[in-house]
Amino acid sequence: MAYWRLFYHFVWTTKNREPLITADIEPNLYRFLHAQANEMYCPLFIIGGIEDHVHVLAAVRPAVSPSAFMKQLKGSSSRFVTLAFKRPFVWQEGFGAFSVSEADVPQVRRYIERQKEHHAGRDLIDAWEHTDQLNLGPSAIE
Numbered sequence: 001m002a003y004w005r006l007f008y009h010f011v012w013t014t015k016n017r018e019p020l021i022t023a024d025i026e027p028n029l030y031r032f033l034h035a036q037a038n039e040m041y042c043p044l045f046i047i048g049g050i051e052d053h054v055h056v057l058a059a060v061r062p063a064v065s066p067s068a069f070m071k072q073l074k075g076s077s078s079r080f081v082t083l084a085f086k087r088p089f090v091w092q093e094g095f096g097a098f099s100v101s102e103a104d105v106p107q108v109r110r111y112i113e114r115q116k117e118h119h120a121g122r123d124l125i126d127a128w129e130h131t132d133q134l135n136l137g138p139s140a141i142e
Helices: 026-039 066-085 102-113 115-121
Strands: 007-013 045-050 053-059 096-100
Touching: 007 066, 007 102, 026 045, 026 053, 026 066, 045 102, 045 115, 053 102, 096 102, 102 115
Parallel strands: none
Antiparallel strands: 007 053, 007 096, 045 053
């Protein structure tokens, strides 16, 4: 395999931002997502969130596209929660994906690990909370 350093910050929400990630589901859901990432050889996986959305910092190998990574995480976890907890669980259609430089990994990691604190204090980084706004990618940078 080639040498690589590809870091992504992903964020996605429950359908209609319903508060489906309850205290009884959260630890099991996070463990399951982590196991799925390990199966795809994702050596870095940090997860955090609140009742209606999840943030993930991941080092995704070049053989796996960001959209394939998200399809696997979202699809398998939705099925897992629905079957394990006997209640419907659905994610929204889209997701946010942000590339992260290796130098910025510690900052993004802290932000994700402290999601509950950030949301309680409304101390959010707005750009990192977008998941479903229609766009054609970033504007040209001059």
